[in-house]
Amino acid sequence: MALTAPINAYGIMRLHLPLVCLCLLLAGTGNAGAQQDQRAVRAAYLFNLTRYVVWPRNSRDLRICSEADEQTSELLKKILDGKNSDGRIVHVVLHPSAAEQRNCAILYMGNTSPKRAAEILQGLRASPVLTVGDDPQFAHRGGMVGLVRSEDQIQLYVNISAVQSAGIQMSSRLLSIAVVNHSEGRN
Numbered sequence: 001m002a003l004t005a006p007i008n009a010y011g012i013m014r015l016h017l018p019l020v021c022l023c024l025l026l027a028g029t030g031n032a033g034a035q036q037d038q039r040a041v042r043a044a045y046l047f048n049l050t051r052y053v054v055w056p057r058n059s060r061d062l063r064i065c066s067e068a069d070e071q072t073s074e075l076l077k078k079i080l081d082g083k084n085s086d087g088r089i090v091h092v093v094l095h096p097s098a099a100e101q102r103n104c105a106i107l108y109m110g111n112t113s114p115k116r117a118a119e120i121l122q123g124l125r126a127s128p129v130l131t132v133g134d135d136p137q138f139a140h141r142g143g144m145v146g147l148v149r150s151e152d153q154i155q156l157y158v159n160i161s162a163v164q165s166a167g168i169q170m171s172s173r174l175l176s177i178a179v180v181n182h183s184e185g186r187n
Contacts (some may be wrong), residue, residue, distance in 0.1 A: 015085065016055070025162050031049055032183065035069070038149070039071070039072045039075045039076075040075065040079065041154060042072070042108075042110075042134070042147055042154070043076050043079045044076060044079075045147055045154065045156075046076065046080065046082055046106060046108055046132065047062055047064075047079075047083060047090070049106060049130065049132070049145065049174075050064075050085040050086070050088070050090065050105070050106070051085060051086060051177055052168055052170060052171040052173060052174035053130055053168060053169070053171075053174070054168070054169040054170075055105055055128050055130075055167075055168055056167040056168070057128060059088065059105075060087070060088055060089065061088060061089050061090075061091055062085055062088045062089070062090045062091070062105045062106075062122070063090075063091050063092075063095040063103060063104045063105050063106075064076065064080055064090055064091070064092050064101070064104065064105065064106045064108065065092075065094075065096045065101060065106065065107045065108065065118075066094050066095065066107075066108050066110065066121035067095060067096075067107065067108065067109045067110065067112050067120065068108055068110025068111060068112070069110060069111060070107065070113075072110050073092075073094045073095065073110075074094070076092050077092040077094060078082065078092075078129055080092050085154075095103045098120075098123050101120065101123065101124060101127075101129065101174050102124065102129065104129050105130060106129070106130045106131075106132060107120070107124070107129050107130070107131050107132070108132045109131065109132065109133040109134075109138070109143070110133070110134055110164070111134055111135075111139070112133065112135075112137060114137070114141060117133055117135065117138065117141065117143065118141065118142070121141075121142045121143060126166065127166060128166050128167050129139075129166065130144050130145065130148060130163070130166075130168055130169055131143045131144045131145070131162075132144065132145045132146075133145075133146055133147070134146070134148065134149070135148075136148045136157075138157070139157040139158060139159040139162075139181050140157075140159070140181060142156050142159065142162055143159060143162065144158065144159050144162045144166070144168070145157070145158055145159075145163075145178075146159075155178075155179060156174075156177060156178035156179065157178065157179045157181060158170065158174075158175060158178040158180050158181065159181045160175070160180050160181065160182055161181075161182055
């Protein structure tokens with residue numbers, strides 16, 4: 001059974017308007033600015049996920065790791081590194097090694113190829129790392145959260161089986177605005 005409550009790009013971010021404003025201020029204008037703006041919106045989504053997800057290991061720090069392209073990764077670091085999320089300090093790690101990936105709270109794969117994403121997901125099997133990608137099929141292929149652009153909106157797709165098999169809990173509030181996929185865990 002899937003919930004199909006689409007939201008606009010700012011739906012989940014209403015609670016964090018200052019971060020959204022910062023993201024938009026960092027975004028430029030024109031075509032390059034539009035792409036920068038999309039990256040900034042994704043950064044805000046990643047930050048907001050930290051507020052609606054509970055990991056099995058409790059830590060004072062939250063590591064958000066990026067396997068995205070260099071521009072996106074640098075923007076994530078610029079916007080999120082050092083932010084406070086419910087008393088935890090966010091640390092952004094760019095292009096972590098396979099061993100470092102297991103220590104991430106969130107691993108953002110951005111525009112990673114499906115083949116590379118499958119390799120990463122296989123390496124993280126049974127690890128409490130929230131995997132997030134942009135590919136429309138990411139959640140169906142074993143990833144946990146897909147941030148999928150649909151016209152001027154970003155729709156969240158959640159593979160709840162993969163989330164639960166990693167021991168991660170998501171708030172019902174987050175799940176209520178997502179399309180929930182109940183397929184088996186990671187590939």
